[in-house]
Amino acid sequence: MTPGTAVSRRRTTAQAGRGPLQVDGEVFSVKRVGDYFHLTIVADGIAERTRPGNFVALSVGDDTSANLLRRAFSIYRVKPAGIYGGTVEIIVAAHGPGTSWLASRHRHDRVNVVGPLGRPFALPKQPVACALVGGGYGSAPLFGLAEKLRERSCTAHMVLGASTEARLFGALEAKRAASSVTVTTVDGSVGIKGVVTDPLPTLLARHDIDVVYSCGPMGMLRAVTSVATQHGAWSQTAVEEAMACGVGVCMTCVLPVVGDDNITRMVRSCVEGPVFAGDKVRWDAIGTVPAGTYGTSVPSRRP
Amino acid sequence: MTALTPADVDLTTVLADAHLDNPVMTASGCAAAGQELHQFFDVSELGAVVTKSVMRDPRSGRPTPRMAETPSGMLNSIGLQGPGITAFLARDLPWLLQHDARPIVSIAGSSLGEYAELARRVGNTPGVAALEVNISCPNVENRGSVFACDPFQAARAVAAVRRDTPRGVPVFAKLSPDVTSIVEVAEAVMEAGADGLVLINTLLGMHIDLTTLRPLLGGGTGGLSGPAIRPVAVRAVWQVAAALPGVPIIGVGGIRTGADALEFLLAGASAVQVGTVIFNDPSAPRRVIAELRADLAVRGFAKASDAVGFAHRSTPGST
Ligand SMILES: Cc1cc2nc3c(=O)[nH]c(=O)nc-3n(C[C@H](O)[C@H](O)[C@H](O)COP(=O)(O)OP(=O)(O)OC[C@H]3O[C@@H](n4cnc5c(N)ncnc54)[C@H](O)[C@@H]3O)c2cc1C
Ligand SMILES: Cc1cc2nc3c(=O)[nH]c(=O)nc-3n(C[C@H](O)[C@H](O)[C@H](O)COP(=O)(O)O)c2cc1C
Ligand code: FES
Numbered sequence: 001m002t003p004g005t006a007v008s009r010r011r012t013t014a015q016a017g018r019g020p021l022q023v024d025g026e027v028f029s030v031k032r033v034g035d036y037f038h039l040t041i042v043a044d045g046i047a048e049r050t051r052p053g054n055f056v057a058l059s060v061g062d063d064t065s066a067n068l069l070r071r072a073f074s075i076y077r078v079k080p081a082g083i084y085g086g087t088v089e090i091i092v093a094a095h096g097p098g099t100s101w102l103a104s105r106h107r108h109d110r111v112n113v114v115g116p117l118g119r120p121f122a123l124p125k126q127p128v129a130c131a132l133v134g135g136g137y138g139s140a141p142l143f144g145l146a147e148k149l150r151e152r153s154c155t156a157h158m159v160l161g162a163s164t165e166a167r168l169f170g171a172l173e174a175k176r177a178a179s180s181v182t183v184t185t186v187d188g189s190v191g192i193k194g195v196v197t198d199p200l201p202t203l204l205a206r207h208d209i210d211v212v213y214s215c216g217p218m219g220m221l222r223a224v225t226s227v228a229t230q231h232g233a234w235s236q237t238a239v240e241e242a243m244a245c246g247v248g249v250c251m252t253c254v255l256p257v258v259g260d261d262n263i264t265r266m267v268r269s270c271v272e273g274p275v276f277a278g279d280k281v282r283w284d285a286i287g288t289v290p291a292g293t294y295g296t297s298v299p300s301r302r303p
Numbered sequence: 304m305t306a307l308t309p310a311d312v313d314l315t316t317v318l319a320d321a322h323l324d325n326p327v328m329t330a331s332g333c334a335a336a337g338q339e340l341h342q343f344f345d346v347s348e349l350g351a352v353v354t355k356s357v358m359r360d361p362r363s364g365r366p367t368p369r370m371a372e373t374p375s376g377m378l379n380s381i382g383l384q385g386p387g388i389t390a391f392l393a394r395d396l397p398w399l400l401q402h403d404a405r406p407i408v409s410i411a412g413s414s415l416g417e418y419a420e421l422a423r424r425v426g427n428t429p430g431v432a433a434l435e436v437n438i439s440c441p442n443v444e445n446r447g448s449v450f451a452c453d454p455f456q457a458a459r460a461v462a463a464v465r466r467d468t469p470r471g472v473p474v475f476a477k478l479s480p481d482v483t484s485i486v487e488v489a490e491a492v493m494e495a496g497a498d499g500l501v502l503i504n505t506l507l508g509m510h511i512d513l514t515t516l517r518p519l520l521g522g523g524t525g526g527l528s529g530p531a532i533r534p535v536a537v538r539a540v541w542q543v544a545a546a547l548p549g550v551p552i553i554g555v556g557g558i559r560t561g562a563d564a565l566e567f568l569l570a571g572a573s574a575v576q577v578g579t580v581i582f583n584d585p586s587a588p589r590r591v592i593a594e595l596r597a598d599l600a601v602r603g604f605a606k607a608s609d610a611v612g613f614a615h616r617s618t619p620g621s622t
Contacts, residue, residue, distance in 0.1 A: 012341055019342040022586055059583060063559075066375040068529055068583040114585060244370045244377060245582040248339040250332070251355075251381045252370040266363050266384060271339070287521065288366045295363035295384065 047078035052145035056115030057246035127153035128210040135216025161196035225278030235278030319473035319498035330578030331409035336395035347403035356411035361387035366521035376529025380522030426468035451479035454491035465496035477501035499551030533557030544571025561594020
């Protein structure tokens with residue numbers, strides 16, 4: 001050994017079988033589903049560690065790309081390695097440069113994957129009644145969740161909403177995965193004309209729901225949490241904040257969340273989320289640092 | 304020069320009183336305090352881990368959005384969110400030491416008294432390889448003007464830190480490129496007692512959102528970083544190395560590969576830091592070490608230190 005050749009004496013968490021991996025993945029397929037793209041990526045080792053609610057961060061372009069920041073996507077499905085390598089599936093809404101680049105990939109293209117990331121949905125220990133509410137591509141992580149809930153003898157009632165039928169994801173699959181399915185579209189092209197919170201109060205009452213899981217736009221999460229809280233149910237929300245690193249090192253992805261000690265802190269949604277107890281998120285204060293937040297001049301309690 | 308095999312290259316680096324296995328570090332604010340990156344590679348393999356600038360008190364930082372992607376870079380306006388020095392010393396620094404990492408602790412103050420207090424508390428903690436002084440902060444005692452933008456104020460902050468840091472713990476001053484003459488600031492902080500320099504911090508920038516027709520970042524302006532700023536950083540290293548020969552310089556700004564790191568060594572940096580590119584590739588700091596080793600070998604440099612400042616030498620035969 002020459003001087004300066006560092007010798008690793010300690011195993012990293014990834015080597016110890018926990019935490020996220022960084023994998024040079026290969027696109028297996030890209031399929032159009034309504035307005036979305038369903039990507040299946042061969043990325044060994046990620047499936048075995050994934051739990052519903054985790055996400056992956058994908059790099060855009062090759063190693064000279066001018067788009068440096070990774071893009072975050074909820075994990076829709078995973079398959080552990082079998083005859084083929086393990087796969088990760090995501091649902092992409094193409095709008096900006098990163099999502100458009102991903103949507104235009106072909107079989108065998110390379111995509112670097114970091115994951116699984118973030119805290120997954122908390123699962124009930126008892127066989128309770130659950131509602132799973134998804135907005136647009138936000139339904140993607142709910143199918144794996146429904147499966148886990150039903151393994152625990154919980155019921156899983158799904159409410160899926162979108163602006164139009166083309167933006168509704170997984171309504172057909174929901175029929176298989178869920179105990180019941182309710183669909184809403186803003187334009188009325190399919191299901192109830194309206195938004196997910198329209199049928200939600202009745203559904204929560206009829207099935208005596210204990211836990212409401214939700215994933216979708218922030219406005220929807222806020223509204224769903226308020227309906228759930230009124231009904232006396234727990235709510236678990238998967239939020240979407242702009243992220244630069246996805247792994248907890250940059251502090252860009254923060255939002256104000258109240259801790260068990262009643263103090264509001266700016267917490268990183270990539271590592272302490274993306275799943276939060278809905279009633280702990282200061283939805284009204286997102287995009288601000290509300291007065292009294294820990295680390296503003298005087299830390300104080302929530303009024 | 305004849306090519307060597309990468310394994311034959313000696314990467315050991317001396318920066319004032321700090322002796323490092325290799326010249327590659329993380330950049331402050333891009334690696335937190337090492338724990339998250341340790342999921343991807345062993346942080347003890349790095350020359351040093353430079354921690355996120357810590358202030359005396361806990362800080363909530365700025366409102367979101369805190370970042371915008373820009374061509375080959377990004378803008379950030381984090382506002383130095385952090386746990387404060389007490390929590391840092393109780394939790395983060397011990398973790399780095401337990402994992403055999405060499406910590407360089409970045410400190411940031413909003414007054415001279417705060418810099419001095421941080422210097423005492425960090426400098427007296429065993430195991431700290433060096434202090435990095437982030438002077439790109441507003442001075443509350445001087446109408447909020449940024450220390451780094453005025454040679455006199457910059458020197459006062461650095462002097463306050465040096466005075467209260469034990470001998471044997473080197474103090475590096477990190478300079479802002481947003482000044483008329485970076486050489487002038489470099490001279491002032493070296494005179495104030497700095498043991499070396501870190502060049503450069505981010506450049507002030509802005510992005511306007513075409514949907515809202517307003518600045519996108521919660522803080523309005525933000526710091527520009529990433530490969531887009533690399534030529535600015537190389538220029539700063541070059542100018543300061545030329546004006547102050549022999550001063551230890553740590554180069555930072557847009558380093559993505561070993562070749563980029565080598566460019567900084569040739570310009571006069573003895574060590575380098577990898578920042579924004581970590582967000583693209585969390586294993587980047589370790590990858591850069593291996594690539595730098597190979598890039599030095601190909602060019603026949605037996606030691607990393609042989610490449611430091613090489614670009615300043617006149618070409619053989621020229622006058
Ligand atoms: C935890 C999580 C899960 C997500 N799951 C999905 C999913 O399943 N399907 C899907 O289509 N999209 C999902 N998103 C949103 C997706 O990450 C963004 O749409 C995407 O990053 C935008 O990249 P772009 O280049 O197309 O757009 P641009 O707007 O050009 O992106 C510019 C920059 O802003 C960041 N950014 C912009 N919008 C968002 C956003 N909404 N969230 C996070 N970062 C953003 C990008 O990372 C990039 O750095 C998720 C986001 C998060 C945080
Ligand atoms: C998200 C982010 C946070 C940063 N935080 C700090 C900080 O706390 N202290 C500091 O001295 N520099 C900070 N920097 C600046 C970097 O350390 C570095 O000087 C700069 O980003 C240029 O290097 P790069 O292009 O490799 O990122 C930060 C940069 C980024 C992108
Ligand atoms: S995205 Fe970097 S800390 Fe969360």
